[in-house]
Amino acid sequence: MNLTWTPEQLARREKYRAFGRTAVAPGAEDRDATGDFHRSAWKELAASQFWLSHVSTDVGGHGGTLWDFLANLEGLATGAEDSGFVLSAVAHAGLIHVLSEHGTPEQQRRIIPALTGGALGATAATEPQGGSHVAAVATTARPAAHGGWTLTGHKSHITNAPAADHLLIVGRMPELGKRDITLFVVERGRAGLSTGDHEHLLGQRTSPTGPIYLQDVAVTDDDIVGEPGNGLATLYSFLAFDRLMYGIVVAAQLEAALPGAIARITDRHAFGSPLAEHQMIQDKLVTARTTIESSRHLAYAAADALIRGDDRFSVLASCAKLAASEGGVHSALELMQIFGHSGYERTQPHERRLRDAVAIRIAGGTTEMQKKNIFKDTAERFAPAAT
Ligand SMILES: Cc1cc2nc3c(=O)[nH]c(=O)nc-3n(C[C@H](O)[C@H](O)[C@H](O)COP(=O)(O)OP(=O)(O)OC[C@H]3O[C@@H](n4cnc5c(N)ncnc54)[C@H](O)[C@@H]3O)c2cc1C
Structure with a gap:
């Protein structure tokens, strides 16, 4: 097992982190207030060839691996500071995925170039x-x-x-x-x-x-x-692909919040020492870090299972989604707490992260549905052998 990005994938992750920072993040707070989608950034994203990496060369893509696309997505989610924009990208990627896997050649030729070229899918x-x-x-x-x-x-x-x-x-x-x-x-x-x-x-x-x-x-x-x-089998497979992506993006978004949290606990003092020296404060960073690593690596494991045709793909994707959604809400609350009153102010990013995180417990299959999937797989896979 060798779980590392190639230098080329690291470069694309960095490219889309920078893209998120410069093309998506500016104005995110205002768009959150007005409920606006950043359509011009969406077009720019397509123009940057974001969607082409894992799309077949038959329909104008680059024919790369799923990892190439996930590196793009992880980078975008790290830099964008606009969770809704990234959620739109996850849904859109789901449509490209289902058409690539199950569409007829005619559908692929007719629709995929539009979806990789700036159109929006649902x-x-x-x-x-x-x-x-x-x-x-x-x-x-x-x-x-x-x-x-x-x-x-x-x-x-x-x-x-x-x-x-x-x-x-x-x-x-x-x-x-x-x-x-x-x-x-x-x-x-x-x-x-x-x-x-x-x-x-x-x-x-x-x-x-x-x-x-x-x-x-x-x-x-x-x-x-x-x-x-x-359709149910096809639907279940693309819902699992969605869940895998949630694991990637929640981890990336939380990771992007860490430098601000570290700066806060280093600079702010209470009871004569930096917050960072209080173990209950350290624990909040531990919660966030554990969520990042668990949701990300479960998502990587799900991607690996998908590529290898391993039938654990679906349950691993549910585990990734559950780690991301529950850990995401818990971590958003804990990171907000580090900032005391200022974390609770509408002008700060912390309360927006919390509101965004709550949606992930519902979108793409609720927390309860992930637990249902995980229990069903566990009961079947680990049933005692008949004697
Ligand atoms: C931001 C956002 C984006 C979304 N985007 C999409 C999208 O692109 N496409 C799409 O199709 N849908 C989308 N949804 C809808 C989402 O998939 C549904 O809201 C979700 O599947 C739950 O359905 P529901 O709201 O009807 O709740 P219900 O199905 O009515 O469930 C209500 C509650 O009961 C729980 N529950 C239900 N059955 C059981 C059970 N057997 N055991 C235990 N608990 C149970 C559920 O977990 C939930 O907590 C989106 C939702 C959000 C919030």
């Missing part, structure tokens, strides 16, 4: 009646009079939806029988498809999150991603 599973039970979707495709189908349904709380150009929709095709969950990819502008306003959320406010309405949207075979009726 992946929509959650519906108003619930998001945890993903297999219970009500969005339905029915046969149309003149061939193809019409897709009708309502999706809620979808990252990028208010501004997305291409949308992956989880639906069902009752004509197929019991196993009918099917994925569709549709573009903005198609008759019957509309999106609602950016929701007013506690955190991740710079990522446009909102509903999608589908009323008799005409879809054909060309819009089906993967095998009809096999």
Whole structure:
């Protein structure tokens, strides 16, 4: 086992850390207040070839490894200081991933160059009646009079939806029988498809999150991603990919907060000594560091499992997401505490980090759903051998 970035990957991580710092971070606090997505930085990110690294050369990509892309993402998340922007990137990467893995060559040629070139993608599973039970979707495709189908349904709380150009929709095709969950990819502008306003959320406010309405949207075979009726398996695999990315970005964002925290505990004194000398303060840094290393390295382990086709990919991705989401909230609270009253002020980044962190317990599958996945895998994998 050899878990190190190559010099080339370190260079790309640094390139995107610097990009995040100069092109994304400025104005993040104001965008958090107004709930604005940084669309011009999104276009710049695409122009910098961020998305091309792990995309096939057949559709204009560089044909690099998954690690190349993860190095880009880790760098961006370290520098950006705009968690919503990075969340939008995670959702968008999920759509590129699912099309790369399960799309037809025609879909890949038609959509991936747009997604790597500045268009915005969304992946929509959650519906108003619930998001945890993903297999219970009500969005339905029915046969149309003149061939193809019409897709009708309502999706809620979808990252990028208010501004997305291409949308992956989880639906069902009752004509197929019991196993009918099917994925569709549709573009903005198609008759019957509309999106609602950016929701007013506690955190991740710079990522446009909102509903999608589908009323008799005409879809054909060309819009089906993967095998009809096999959408649940495809969905589970791309949700696991999302979870892996959460492990990477939460670790990177927390790491970016450490220098400020160290400076604070070094400079600030209480009871005649720097805060850094008080063990209860040291413990807060230990919490953050443990979260960074555990969520990051579990995500790396999940990426390694994905590349090798190891069936532990999904459970490792759930472990990474759980470490990131729970450790992320705990660490954000602990780092805020180091700053005392000033950490609680709206003008400081600490309260924004906490609000952003809470969303990660919900987005991409809740904490409870990760525990459910981990328990199920554990009970199956470690069941006592039959005697
Ligand atoms: C910032 C943000 C971005 C998002 N982006 C997307 C997106 O891009 N695409 C998308 O499809 N969705 C997205 N979502 C929605 C998210 O995936 C759902 O909110 C989430 O899956 C939970 O669904 P729900 O809100 O309907 O809660 P419910 O499913 O109604 O669950 C409510 C609570 O009950 C718990 N619960 C449910 N079942 C069980 C059980 N069996 N055992 C124990 N506890 C249980 C849940 O964990 C949760 O705490 C986003 C959410 C947020 C906050």
